[in-house]
Structure formats: C-alpha cells, structure tokens
Amino acid sequence: MFRLFERWYKRKFSDPDSAMLLIMLLVSSLLLLMWGGILMPAIVAAVIAYLLDWPVSKLAAMGLSRGLATILVMCGFVSVCILTFIGVVPVITQQSINLIKETPQIWAGGQDWLLHLPEHYPELVQLTHIQNMLDGVNVKIVAFAEKLLSASFSSLAGIGMLLIYLILVPLMVFFMLKDKTELVQNFTGLLPTERRLIKQVGTEMNTQIANYIRGKVTEIIIVGAVSAITFAFMDLRYALLLGVLVGFSVLIPYIGAAVVTIPVAIVALFQWGISPEFWYLMVAYGIIQALDGNVLVPILFSEAVSLHPIYIIIAVLFFGGLWGFWGVFFAIPLATLVKAVSSAWSGPKPADPVAQV
Missing domain, CATH: 1.20.1440 (de novo design (two linked rop proteins))
Structure with missing residues (x-):
C-alpha cells in the first residue's frame, strides 16, 4: 500500500511545478479557513471588481485613462445601488412585513385543509396522524421564531460591520480597478519561479x-x-x-x-x-x-x-x-x-x- 502511494506521489508531484501548485492550494485554503471572516470585505470587493472590470476595460480601450474610466464606472455603479435602495428596498421591506403578518392566517388555512383530509380520504389519512404532525410542526415553528428573534437582536452589533462595508469595500473596488496591472504584477512577484x-x-x-x-x-x-x-x-x-x-x-x-x-x-x-x-x-x-x-x-x-x-x-x-x-x-x-x-x-x-x- 505504501509503495502504491509512493508511485502515485512520484508520478503526480515529481515535477516541481506540480508540487508548487499543491503548496499554493494548501496555503490559500488555510488562509481562507483561518482568516476568511476577516478577509470577507476584500473578497466582496474582488467580486464587485470582477463585475465592473469589463466596462472599465472597454472605456480604457476607447482611449480614456484607466483612472477616469474607473471613476465613471464607479459613479454609475454607486448611482444604480442608491436608486435600487431608494426605489426597490422599501417596497420589498413592506411586502415582507405584510407577508409575515399574514403568515399565521396562511398557516391556519393550511392546518384547516389538512384536518379535513380524513373526511375526504378516510382510508388513506387518519386524523390522529395529522394532529401529531401539526403538533410537531408547531413546536418547531415556535423554536425557529425564538431563534429568529434572538438573531435579530444579536444582528444589531453588525451595524458597525455594515458601515465598514459601505466605506472600505468601495475604496478597495476603486483601487482594484484603477491599479489592476500593478496589483497583478505585485502578486505575481510573490509566486515561486516554478x-x-x-x-x-x-x-x-x-x-x-x-x-x-x-x-x-x-x-x-x-x-x-x-x-x-x-x-x-x-x-x-x-x-x-x-x-x-x-x-x-x-x-x-x-x-x-x-x-x-x-x-x-x-x-x-x-x-x-x-x-x-x-x-x-x-x-x-x-x-x-x-x-x-x-x-x-x-x-x-x-x-x-x-x-x-x-x-x-x-x-x-x-x-x-x-x-x-x-x-x-x-x-x-x-x-x-x-x-x-x-x-x-x-x-x-x-x-x-x-x-x-
């Protein structure tokens, strides 16, 4: 068994480039596992930068400087986000509140429909089984509501993190787009020669x-x-x-x-x-x-x-x-x-x- 593994290892990783790729993957995975939460604003900024890089590159190809193209695209992106927040988010919030208020009525109607099933299908469904199932579901719903309520209070501490995202993420996106070539060269310089x-x-x-x-x-x-x-x-x-x-x-x-x-x-x-x-x-x-x-x-x-x-x-x-x-x-x-x-x-x-x- 050991020799089999040894032959597999030599076949796959005898090449220094293969070994360096493995080390690179292990180091990257370890960094994400250990400091993924701390690095999350940078990850979010990278996602947005990937999204906006295409229009920035197109404007740069038309003759604009990379900095000016970045400013124009960032202004457009921020404007769309603000308009979405003003026009769509309040409507979604109000509809969510209304749906939460009507959820007990929806659940009551569903329970009533389930409880009447034995009348229509007495050979397939028994009332006691339906009642036991509903009792179990109601207990789980109460427990879930308690967890949701406690989570809503604990999420108040996340307001500070939200402010960090609103300030730091746009700044990181701007510099990732504006100085893309320089950042890629700096990162490439850290990689091994193999x-x-x-x-x-x-x-x-x-x-x-x-x-x-x-x-x-x-x-x-x-x-x-x-x-x-x-x-x-x-x-x-x-x-x-x-x-x-x-x-x-x-x-x-x-x-x-x-x-x-x-x-x-x-x-x-x-x-x-x-x-x-x-x-x-x-x-x-x-x-x-x-x-x-x-x-x-x-x-x-x-x-x-x-x-x-x-x-x-x-x-x-x-x-x-x-x-x-x-x-x-x-x-x-x-x-x-x-x-x-x-x-x-x-x-x-x-x-x-x-x-x-």
Whole structure:
C-alpha cells in the first residue's frame, strides 16, 4: 500500500511545478479557513471588481485613462445601488412585513385543509396522524421564531460591520480597478519561479470567475425582473418580493428553483385556492424556469466548463457548508478549479515524449 502511494506521489508531484501548485492550494485554503471572516470585505470587493472590470476595460480601450474610466464606472455603479435602495428596498421591506403578518392566517388555512383530509380520504389519512404532525410542526415553528428573534437582536452589533462595508469595500473596488496591472504584477512577484501549472490554472480560473460573476449577476437581474413583472401582471400578491426571491434562487443550481417554488405556490394557493388562476401562475412560473435553464444559462455561460449536475450539487453542499453564502455563490467556479487542477496534474509534463510530439 505504501509503495502504491509512493508511485502515485512520484508520478503526480515529481515535477516541481506540480508540487508548487499543491503548496499554493494548501496555503490559500488555510488562509481562507483561518482568516476568511476577516478577509470577507476584500473578497466582496474582488467580486464587485470582477463585475465592473469589463466596462472599465472597454472605456480604457476607447482611449480614456484607466483612472477616469474607473471613476465613471464607479459613479454609475454607486448611482444604480442608491436608486435600487431608494426605489426597490422599501417596497420589498413592506411586502415582507405584510407577508409575515399574514403568515399565521396562511398557516391556519393550511392546518384547516389538512384536518379535513380524513373526511375526504378516510382510508388513506387518519386524523390522529395529522394532529401529531401539526403538533410537531408547531413546536418547531415556535423554536425557529425564538431563534429568529434572538438573531435579530444579536444582528444589531453588525451595524458597525455594515458601515465598514459601505466605506472600505468601495475604496478597495476603486483601487482594484484603477491599479489592476500593478496589483497583478505585485502578486505575481510573490509566486515561486516554478509556476507553470500555477499560471495555467490561474489563467483559466481568472477567465472562468470573471465570466461566471458577470453571467450570474445578469441572470439574477433578468430572472428576478421577468418573474416580478409576470407576478404583478397576474395580480399575485407580494409580486416584487417573490420576484426577488426567484432571482436570487438561481445562485443555487437546481436546489434554489425547487425551494423557491414553495413560497410562490403557497402565496398563490392562499390567494386563489385551487382555481384556474393558480394553475395559470404555476404554468407561467414553470415557463420562466424552463427558459432560464434551457435558453438564458447556455447563452450567459457558453464559455464555462461543462460540469455534470451531480458535481455541481456536491460542490454547492460542500462549499456552502464551509463558507455559507459565498461558498454557494462560488460553488461552480470552485468545482471548475478542482477540475482544472485535476487536468493540470493529469496532463503531460514538459519533458514527456507525449508533450514533445
């Protein structure tokens, strides 16, 4: 067994570039695990910088200086954020409050429907089973409400962190965009000389992450806007709130679409019951999801490395468990990183006869 492992190690890591790539990955993972929370503002700034680098580069290519292009793009980005906060956030907040107020009525209606099931299907459903299930669910709801209330009080301490994000993140984004070339050169200077595979994987991942962030943000905006407009056109209550939820659900491939269907269906069922309007809405929602998965995603992510759905789901579960929201957000790029590293280690070495042919 030891010799088998030794042969595998020599085959994979006899090349100094492979060993340096492994060390680079281990050091990066250790830094994220130990100081990921402290570095989170920098990670958020890097995500925004990846998003805004494309318009800055286009303006620079038109003849503007990198600094002026950065200032123009940052002003536009901040203006959009402010307008969104002023125009959309208050509506979403009010709809959220109204939905929370009506949640007891929705739950009461659901309990009443469940308790009447034994009358219609006495051979399949027993009243005692329904009552036991509802008692258990009610206990869990009370416990969840207590945790939510305590979390809301503890989150007051996060106001200071929010101010840090509002001040530091825009500054870091500005300098990341303005001094991109200098920062990349400084980082490259820290890398070891044996960096052929590091450069290979880094170049591939830089393109993948940039395309992914721009594509994912575009997908969130398009799917969320189309869903909100469709819900409002069909006169569904809480249309904007549910549209935003549908938009953000695309962050979690496959799982998000299934989970967000529940609140959409519950609100529609509470508003219309089992009626033609309910089924019209569910058909329209299904069409949106189908167009997103079969038309929008292939267009936005045409340059992305194809990954099997099972690998994507495993990546979402694994990296989401490690780093929460950002782990879920970067699940696909991180899965692509694993694939790129595996391909780099499995590929021919420069001295191999195969590589020379």
